[in-house]
Amino acid sequence: MNATPAAVSATHDPAAFTADEMMTACAARALHDGMTCFVGIGLPSAAANLARATHAPNLVLIYESGTIGAKPDRLPLSIGDGILAETADAVVSVPEIFNYWLQPGRIGIGFLGAAQIDKFGNINTTVVGPDYARPAVRLPGAGGAPEIAASCREVIVVVRQSRRSFVDRVDFVTSVGFGDGPGSRERLGLAGAGPRKVITDLGILEPDPATCELTLTGLYPGVTVADAAAKTGWQLAVSDSLEVLEPPTAAELTALRQLHSRSQ
């Protein structure tokens, strides 16, 4: 998940950055000061901590280990690193974090990764292949994600884009995005609004308000619609107001690299 320092140092251009750094900065910008954010490990954690180190110092980070308001100065390797408990406003048990804090809809943003995601933002982290009992690849499984996807008021997904990860239908629905399309979340009784943004290493997709289908709304500098379409396993819809996203600022890059370097 780390940025590749070799690629960065190989160039003498101080404005150079990796796709992971662009993606992390982009995800961090989706978080606003004072929000509450349920954070998964890896890129979501890097983005949330970058936001806290830059424009959102009062972002409340909540990890499923039960640490509420964690303020790490480096990136934890696991959701239960000691730095999270030591810097948290409160540390609660695992049943409590899910029952009292997540389930009633108290948490604003859920930040998820995915092995596969489909055009309705449904996420698979369970198995690759059509047969659950004989998986081609056994993935880690659900963890906290199904209820994060259901109960956080909104969800942001961070995932690298490829034909393998962006599929027409996920092999297994671990966490529900928009189900089969409009009305699914309501029928299922899911309290949260579902995915608001899917941030990839190419750009941003957002659900179309009418069809709930993930639609390309932003591209990183130098990336084309054709690039994104080639790495999407369905007919990619493109927004009329497609924007070119700002590259990471020097401040963002410095803060992110400091977080990574303190984590070594």
Place this chain on the structure above:
Amino acid sequence: MAEIVSLADAVARAVHDGDSVAMEGFTHLIPFAAGREVIRQRRRDLTLIRMTPDVLYDQLIGAGCASRLIFSWGGNPGVGSLHRFRDAVENAWPGPLQLEEHSHAGMANRYVAGASGVPFAILRGYSGTGLEGLPGLDGQPAIRSVTCPFTGERLTAVAALNPDVAIIHAQRADRAGNVQLWGITGVQKEAVLSAQRSIATVEEIVDELRPEPGAVVLPSWVVDYVAAAPGGAQPSYALGYSARDNDYYQAWDAISRDRERFSRWLADEVDGETGSLAGAGAAEGGCGA
């Protein structure tokens, strides 16, 4: 009252072939020393239960201790796959592993129900996911629904977990066998209270338990065996005693990826004298403690 015994005695007396065994510890206070002792005593046909069967259960599964696994997230945190777990599921090596799979919220609530002495727990969860349709170990649906008798709302129901044995690691116990843990306390209290028998390994046994902020205390009379196992959470950590050995988790990826390399690790682990955190670390150029 808990008996204070050696770890080897605790495992010999509490854990039997065919048992359901819950070793809990949510990234913190993972009972690794107890897990290695279960491997050394060559327990077989276990139903392993754990929210996050990380490196701990990768070792037990690879060692052939488990026939069944009840879990909610099976990865190496921050690193990637659990290769022994995957090899068991994908290729039935060293034997088939039957799965019963949940979400964290579902597992946590199953322990709460088990600890509470009620047959099931309710939650808002699983709706619309593929997990809803999966069978439990008994072949019956593991995730069902229940109608609220007050409002008529449909809610998700999951069965109580009542393991034969729960094993946890804690910072301290006193000489009467009262057990104290703090920091991230996960689901350990619920695991112990849901189980028929329990073992707590501890960093140290002290004359008197000092109060600690946010501490969970398990009174001696709900714990069966207490065993001193200093460093027994490594490569996870015990807040106030040790740091998480992140390098070990990275090193485990390479050790576990290859059956032969894993088997060499296991031979050292089972037959070696001093444990193998040092052994695994040495193989990776000093990644151990």
